[in-house]
């Protein structure tokens with residue numbers, strides 16, 4: 001969506017509020033412009049000059065109050081009129097601001113909701129390509145800049161335009177010469193504002209990017225705080241932060257410098273303009289072409305005219321900032337969501353899973369999977385063994401359609417149906433995955449486990465935790481299932497996190513379950529206990545086990561060995577040992593390590 005279309009799309013539902021605000025803002029401006037007229041009349045009335053051109057209503061009031069015979073009473077009357085106008089103007093101001101607040105807040109709420117929803121729907125690949133800190137900055141700081149413009153500046157543009165037209169008309173009706181003097185400076189002020197406007201926009205864009213980098217550094221550092229501590233990298237991280245913070249501060253200092261020059265020079269031009277108007281006014285007044293009251297009114301109109309014109313520069317700079325922010329938000333909203341075809345298939349998911357000649361590479365990368373072709377029989381336990389980076393997780397990401405497999409790169413079928421024809425949400429609901437790096441939300445353990453089946457009872461949650469062998473560990477926490485898990489599960493050990501993630505996946509009761517190296521952080525004994533519990537409870541589910549550890553895989557119905565993205569061997573534990581290939585080699589290496597006793601027990 002183009003940026004302007006984006007603003008309009010979310011703004012149009014608030015147009016009613018803004019229209020009301022605009023009407024009251026114009027009324028408020030009109031009422032304010034009456035006050036110098038009342039002052040003019042009051043001064044001229046008291047000094048006895050040209051009182052015959054008083055508005056009819058005012059003459060009537062003055063006559064009925066017999067003000068002409070009593071100057072003090074007449075001044076009280078003028079004060080009362082000014083007070084009445086000021087009260088009305090205040091009411092209009094209140095209504096205008098309320099309208100703007102309602103309009104802008106509802107607009108921003110819609111924008112925020114849409115952003116959040118959109119980000120939820122963006123593909124996995126998009127999230128992998130964007131830094132979390134930068135996304136957070138766009139959703140908070142950029143949205144705030146837009147909000148600030150819409151709530152404080154947008155209506156000002158219209159109000160200023162109206163005020164300029166009104167003030168100029170009144171001034172010309174009073175005295176053409178002084179009006180021309182006043183007006184001569186307006187193009188200069190406007191031109192000057194526009195030049196600065198374009199410079200400020202450029203600098204703001206840079207400062208905004210630097211802020212994004214800074215947020216990313218902080219976010220990454222906080223997320224990886226344990227790695228930083230473990231490797232004693234604090235100094236390096238502090239220096240890295242300092243460097244970005246310096247860049248950010250310098251950019252803002254330069255931006256501040258530019259703004260200071262703008263306001264300083266602006267003050268000078270404004271001062272000159274006011275000086276010229278006063279000089280011209282005094283000359284016209286001395287020559288008897290305007291009264292004292294008119295002169296005072298003129299100075300007053302000129303001041304109310306010149307400040308908003310100068311303010312236009314600020315509005316323009318805010319507008320440029322908002323423009324940058326709108327573009328950045330529009331960039332996110334322009335990213336294509338994962339399309340969900342309502343007519344896509346929702347077939348039974350308890351059939352064989354077949355990978356047909358998969359050749360896959362990530363965008364711009366070398367091939368990750370090379371002619372991978374195998375079938376996982378329904379209801380079986382299938383294991384995948386392979387070195388790091390051999391493409392095991394990629395296979396699972398393709399199965400779950402976290403990445404879409406282009407048609408020319410092979411196909412994956414479940415029960416004979418191509419997964420590209422299966423509704424994504426249906427596919428994901430029926431494939432439970434425990435990811436390699438499980439993420440737990442900062443909520444209670446119970447909520448974390450229940451996340452995949454919100455209606456589940458506590459007993460069901462406990463049941464899943466028991467199968468994942470984490471029930472007793474949870475009971476050992478002070479608040480049991482009510483224990484809050486910190487960000488990324490900081491209060492839990494790596495193994496406990498993995499087991500809570502397994503319990504969460506089990507709650508899903510999916511016919512296909514994938515364990516992507518999800519027992520790596522538990523000791524071999526617990527690993528075995530969990531596998532035993534899973535075997536007894538998984539029923540007819542098809543289980544895909546990915547691991548580097550032979551003890552985790554050896555009891556699987558079939559084991560596939562993946563080497564550098566290609567299928568190297570496939571068979572049962574015994575068959576693969578007999579083949580004397582890579583599986584046997586890994587087996588022998590692990591045999592000589594701590595897993596030997598377990599291996600021996602299990603093989604017997």
Ligand SMILES: Nc1ncnc2c1ncn2[C@@H]1O[C@H](COP(=O)(O)OP(=O)(O)OP(=O)(O)O)[C@@H](O)[C@H]1O
Nearest residue numbers: 128362365368386387388389390391392393394395
């Ligand atoms: N999102 C991605 N974008 C680009 N390249 C990727 C992406 N994800 C993985 N890769 C690359 O694809 C290759 C296979 O990665 P994959 O995660 O599938 O390996 P793996 O066998 O699961 O490894 P490990 O056992 O270490 O988890 C690696 O070289 C990796 O760098």
